[in-house]
Amino acid sequence: MILAQMAQTTLFTREQIDSRVAEMGRQISADFAGTELIALCVLKGAVFFCADLVRNIPQDVALDFIQVSSYGNQKYSSGVVTILKEPQLDMHGKSVLIVEDIIDSGLSMREVFRYIESRGAAMVKTATFLDKPAARKVPFNADYVGFSIDPKFVIGYGLDFAEKYRNIPEVQVLSD
Ligand code: PRP
Secondary structure: OOOOOOOOEEEEHHHHHHHHHHHHHHHHHOOOOOOOEEEEEOOOHHHHHHHHHHOOOOOOEEEEEEOOOOOOOOOOOOOOOOOEEEEOOOOOOOOEEEEEEEEEOOOHHHHHHHHHHHOOOOOEEEEEEEEEEEOOOOOOOOOOEEEEOOOOOOEEEOOOOOOOOOOOOEEEEEOO
């Protein structure tokens, strides 16, 4: 299905995104001052948010990546989360900020959080660009939330549907 055949409405513009991500960067910089910070980007959707976020953190920040199991081509989570790609950096004694594009059921973030805690980080915090609290299957609260949204299917700014639409610069709501 091509995008032109589906209804989509803008949820967050580039200006809204840039402004909010800059605010998050300022808050995170203040909170992590004086620590050795690793931003851990959860592939693939968080690539865009993470790239913008770390450029709004004016202190040393190392970058690493993790990938967990995907929704595949479905709109809804399978409920089973496995680690597909492990981070490379030594996390012992470091502050790790897990960076997600969206928390939906909470299953992915819960798994990543547990996994990173087991790698010996001194502090683990979580940042998500979007949060859908009404969609939780397991309880999880992120430390930093860009925008809290209703449980609608969103695309753009890294968020995909069947691997498409990640490169739309703004966030749109997709409906059938
Ligand atoms: C999406 C999103 C989060 C996760 C959120 O990733 O990027 O990682 O789902 O959903 P949850 O809270 O229900 O676990 P996805 O598995 O689709 O992979 P992607 O980032 O490569 O698109």
